[in-house]
Amino acid sequence: MITKYISELVLYGKENGLIEECDEIYVTNRLLELFDVMEYSEDDKVTSFRPVHEILEDMMTYAFEKGIMKEDTITAKDLFDTKIMGCITPAPSIVRKKFKEKYDVSPKEATDFYYNFSQATNYIRKDRIAKDEKWVTDTEYGEIDITINLSKPEKDPRDIAKAGKAKKSGYPACLLCKENEGYAGHFSHPARQNHRVMPVTLDGQQYFLQYSPYVYYNEHCIIFNAEHTPMKIDRAVFRKILDFVRQFPHYMAGSNADLPIVGGSILSHDHFQGGGYTFAMAKAGYDKTFKLPGFEDITSGIVKWPMSVIRLQGENAEKIVEAADHILTSWRAYTDKDAFIFSETDGVPHNTITPIARMRDGKYELDLVLRNNITTKEAPWGVYHPSADLHHIKKENIGLIEVMGLAVLPARLKKEMSDLAEAILNHKDIRADETLEKHADWVDEWIGNYTITSENIMEIIHNEISKVFVKVLECAGVYKRTKEGQEAFMRFVESL
Numbered sequence: 001m002i003t004k005y006i007s008e009l010v011l012y013g014k015e016n017g018l019i020e021e022c023d024e025i026y027v028t029n030r031l032l033e034l035f036d037v038m039e040y041s042e043d044d045k046v047t048s049f050r051p052v053h054e055i056l057e058d059m060m061t062y063a064f065e066k067g068i069m070k071e072d073t074i075t076a077k078d079l080f081d082t083k084i085m086g087c088i089t090p091a092p093s094i095v096r097k098k099f100k101e102k103y104d105v106s107p108k109e110a111t112d113f114y115y116n117f118s119q120a121t122n123y124i125r126k127d128r129i130a131k132d133e134k135w136v137t138d139t140e141y142g143e144i145d146i147t148i149n150l151s152k153p154e155k156d157p158r159d160i161a162k163a164g165k166a167k168k169s170g171y172p173a174c175l176l177c178k179e180n181e182g183y184a185g186h187f188s189h190p191a192r193q194n195h196r197v198m199p200v201t202l203d204g205q206q207y208f209l210q211y212s213p214y215v216y217y218n219e220h221c222i223i224f225n226a227e228h229t230p231m232k233i234d235r236a237v238f239r240k241i242l243d244f245v246r247q248f249p250h251y252m253a254g255s256n257a258d259l260p261i262v263g264g265s266i267l268s269h270d271h272f273q274g275g276g277y278t279f280a281m282a283k284a285g286y287d288k289t290f291k292l293p294g295f296e297d298i299t300s301g302i303v304k305w306p307m308s309v310i311r312l313q314g315e316n317a318e319k320i321v322e323a324a325d326h327i328l329t330s331w332r333a334y335t336d337k338d339a340f341i342f343s344e345t346d347g348v349p350h351n352t353i354t355p356i357a358r359m360r361d362g363k364y365e366l367d368l369v370l371r372n373n374i375t376t377k378e379a380p381w382g383v384y385h386p387s388a389d390l391h392h393i394k395k396e397n398i399g400l401i402e403v404m405g406l407a408v409l410p411a412r413l414k415k416e417m418s419d420l421a422e423a424i425l426n427h428k429d430i431r432a433d434e435t436l437e438k439h440a441d442w443v444d445e446w447i448g449n450y451t452i453t454s455e456n457i458m459e460i461i462h463n464e465i466s467k468v469f470v471k472v473l474e475c476a477g478v479y480k481r482t483k484e485g486q487e488a489f490m491r492f493v494e495s496l
Helices: 002-015 021-034 052-065 074-086 092-105 107-120 157-165 235-247 317-332 412-425 437-449 457-476 483-495
Strands: 133-139 142-148 198-202 205-211 221-225 252-254 271-275 286-290 299-303 309-314 351-360 363-372 406-409
Touching (some): 002 052, 021 074, 052 074, 092 107, 092 198, 107 205, 133 457, 142 457, 235 252, 235 271, 235 317, 235 351, 299 483, 309 317, 317 483, 412 437, 412 457, 437 457
Antiparallel strands (some): 221 271, 252 271, 286 299, 299 309, 309 363, 351 363
16 A cells, blocks of 8 residues: 555646656655655556545554554654655755745745745645634734644654663754754654755855744744844844845734843844734734934834834835934843832843834835843742633743734634533533633633624633733733833833
């Protein structure tokens, strides 16, 4: 049967533009070698193929039964099916040439090609992403996106044990390094034989474009520095993300902040995130506008958003960079004790910015989200971080994606919400359930506001989760949406 699966996969590769006609025999022989098969008959060729994940599953079953794949854990299978796909994935030079040819026609045609390619190679695992739960809720700040991330498989205990015993490697230095392209991987580092990255020059510096394998939103891409160098929010970052949206005007680009708690998960490697999606924050209008001294030709204002956002709009990218740098420099050094804003304590800096760039109606637009990571004994996780009463839904750092209005919630919530719905419908004591008890106070707050049925229970839970996420964003806002909070915000604006 393995020859049938190989024929299916080769046909899949040809139909999806991964295998040229002249490469068919070469690719077939690579797959035969991988599965230790010496004979191959033309009679085994097929005229149709199934979804690629189904073909790969059958190939791995065969490989495990024959002892070619030594274990059948999730990690072992991910390593092996990526190795299979690496056999049919074109070389980087070929993919980059096609990308450039498409870009010469239009930037969108280039990214359309590359995104489809990344799915065809199974680098973006469409079958897993389809499992993610998503919904949209209308709020006072517009439509907020909620996702429960189910595309990252849970680790098998056997994988965890094996990874713990494995010798630590410094190559590649991290998951974002260019050395991941084609890397075989191991039990604590994903395989990347089917991974191809596209070179992009930003403000004269070498970066690479790739897509996130987890695709939290449409065409979720990552733009990473060619060098393994730490993240830093500075004038150069503003230039680079504006340069990116100039080259790819149908995409947005932003950066996580550069400090712990308010920063992203990988602070060790300079990178941005982008994509072809309009986030709720981008749809939000100005709460009020103001003139920034020396930058009167730029439209400046505070955005109506739960977090504290200054928006700059203009036709001249360099002027926006100068204005943004002025705001960043001022914010880094800014202290307002009455508002509990401290630039530093004991020499540890607290103020930074999460910047997001986009093109709008032919103009550059740059959002600067003010962040502060100060902690106290009462809030060791961060003062401007989800408060403890919200941790049952979201306790992780609020990074770039959440800042823009898309919640990425933990996979545990899918089962917890299903169990919670069942408990509510059957009038069970939620506090008696060890897993659900943490949700009890939250449920008490809203359960009396609804006439609950089996038909509407999940919609109600989704709606209430969305309200929690709005509170999460409000917690992360350094200036609250109150009269006192907005007056304090204006004190900073006037200091500029």
